[in-house]
Amino acid sequence: MxxxxxxxxxxxxxxxxxxxxxxxxxxxxxxxxxxxxxxxxxxxxxxxxxxxxxxxxxxxxxxxxxYHHFRTHPVGKHILQICRAESCQAMGSEKLESEVKARLGVDYHQTTADGSLTVLPVYCLGNCACSPAVMLDDEVYGRMTAEKVSELIGEVCHG
Incomplete structure (x- = not known):
């Protein structure tokens, strides 16, 4: 970008x-x-x-x-943060993040080719009871799977 x-x-x-x-x-x-x-x-x-x-x-x-919150480079129109804290890792966030990154063709701190989505790691969304958690733009979602994340992304990036 x-x-x-x-x-x-x-x-x-x-x-x-x-x-x-x-x-x-x-x-x-x-x-x-x-x-x-x-x-x-x-x-x-x-x-x-x-x-x-x-x-x-x-x-x-x-x-x-x-502060991890601040970015020094442009980001996509939408931002997906995947929680990497211990609770989320215990509930499968490592598998979730690898599947999401593979589907999108990006790694952390990268933006999709169309500029619509940047994927970032985050180290606790405060949603531990509903691990694994992600935040898409300003909304936190719990008990996520790669399929659920794909649906969310589809709603904001293509819907």
Whole structure:
């Protein structure tokens, strides 16, 4: 996928930086706002963030890379997260993830060829009683099988 920012995205990012530059502890809300708007936090904007918040580029990079929630590259229109926590693994998530990745032809952190879906690992969705769990966009689903995941994906990507 293309990692070039559009003029509109740059304007959105600068507006978020301006809105958060004088907020104490504003880095996390700023990063969330940027990712919510454009889907990821581009490394190319770290210098702008660091200057506005009086942080080093290394500090910005450290926060983005420390939290698994933040992404540094564009993602697909939809995001499928497969839980890899112990409860889900005990209930078959490893088999689920290998079947889903094989069906989609992607690995973790990759996007389908049509740009419709990115697959990401997640390390607990808080749905342990219904393992294995996945999250498609912002909705958590439990007791999943590869067939159920395929149905969900079909509903949002083709339905």
């Amino acid at each position: 293309d990692n070039t920012l559009s003029h509109e995205q740059l304007v959105q990012i600068q507006a978020h930086i301006h809105a958060h530059q004088h907020v104490p502890g504003g880095l996390m809300p700023l990063l969330h706002a940027i990712q919510d708007d454009i889907g990821y936090v581009p490394e190319s904007i770290y210098p702008d963030i660091s200057k506005a918040l009086a942080l080093s580029v290394a500090e910005v990079h450290g926060v983005v890379t420390f």
